[in-house]
Every structure is written in C-alpha cells, then in structure tokens.
Amino acid sequence: MNLAIKHEMKKITLLFSLFITVLAFAQVNWMTMEQAVAAQKITPKKIIIDFYADWCAPCKIMDKNTFNNPVIAKYLNEDYYPVKFNAEGKENINLFGRTFGNPGYKEGKHKNSLHDLTKYMNVNAIPSIVFLDEKSNPITILQGALTAKELEPYIPFIANDAYKKIDTREKWENYQKKFKSSIKD
Numbered sequence: 001m002n003l004a005i006k007h008e009m010k011k012i013t014l015l016f017s018l019f020i021t022v023l024a025f026a027q028v029n030w031m032t033m034e035q036a037v038a039a040q041k042i043t044p045k046k047i048i049i050d051f052y053a054d055w056c057a058p059c060k061i062m063d064k065n066t067f068n069n070p071v072i073a074k075y076l077n078e079d080y081y082p083v084k085f086n087a088e089g090k091e092n093i094n095l096f097g098r099t100f101g102n103p104g105y106k107e108g109k110h111k112n113s114l115h116d117l118t119k120y121m122n123v124n125a126i127p128s129i130v131f132l133d134e135k136s137n138p139i140t141i142l143q144g145a146l147t148a149k150e151l152e153p154y155i156p157f158i159a160n161d162a163y164k165k166i167d168t169r170e171k172w173e174n175y176q177k178k179f180k181s182s183i184k185d
Helices: 002-025 033-042 057-067 070-079 116-120 154-159 169-178
Strands: 046-052 080-086 093-095 098-100 128-132 138-143
Touching (some): 033 080, 098 116
Parallel strands (some): 046 080
Antiparallel strands (some): 128 138
16 A cells, blocks of 8 residues: 555656646746847857737737747747847847937836837837847847747747748748648647
8 A cells, every 4th residue: 555655656746747847848038138148159049039018918918828838938948048028118238339228218108119129120010029140130020929830930940040041932931831840739
C-alpha cells in the first residue's frame, strides 16, 4: 500500500512539473527596447517589437491568444529578444545615439500622440509588429492583429534569414505552402 502511494505521488509530481514547464513556455519574456539592444551586443539575436496601446482591444486579444500561445512564446523566447512597446507611452528612451520621447503626451488622455520611437519605426497602425536584425536595423513590419497561426510562419522565416532569399511574391507563396504549422487547431 505504501509503495502504491509513493508511485502515485511520483506521477502527480511529474504531471505538476510538466504543467509548470508548459506554463513557463506559454509566457513571453518581454524586455524593454534598451534591454534588447544591450543584449544584442552580448549575444546577437533579432528583436521583435510588439507595438500596442492601452486602449487597443485587438492588442489585448493578441496578448491573450497570440503571444500566450505556447508555440509562439517558445519561438520568441528562443530566437528573439521580444520587446513590448507602448506606441503612445511617455517614457524617454535612449537608443541609436538619440533620445526618443513623446512630447505630445497628455496624462489621463484616452488616446495619445505617437511616441517618437513609434514614428521612427514607421508604425502608424496599432497593433504592429516590427522585426529588427542583429544590429537593430528594420527588416519588416506586420500591421494589424494576427492570430498565432498567422504570425507563426514569419517567426522562423525571419529568425533563420530565409527572408533574404525571397524576392518575389511567388517565392513567398511557395514558402507559405510548404510551411508546416506546429500550432494545433
């Protein structure tokens, strides 16, 4: 009887450990822009920036369903320095030898002016995702809300530099047809 209880306790402990591991991978380890650029200098990786706004309902849906998808979170944590950036925030950021701020920011306002970094990255729609290379140079921007399944093909495509080989719409469509999703419906 004692042996059976020990065996059951081992099973419960193993299941709990697996559950915690899955939960840990289902969360993106977001960084600030400054942290990501500093990390790139030590270990070069691409940066992915999620531009959001507090009032943006599609941004909240992406947080819940897209970025919390275990497959997406794992990709982002392993292959990128993921940054979440408030496109209308008020903080000053020192990057690329200059200071970016939001001089038009008004406390308590529902929608605010765009932050200078948001404009610098050519983001004019929220939500938007910007991919930067290992030297913080822009690669591409994805505008609008994306599901995990819609975002997934872009992540390895950019992380593995496959985008450098795609120069026609036909090649991109072929890539998409061949892409095998790891996300279960």
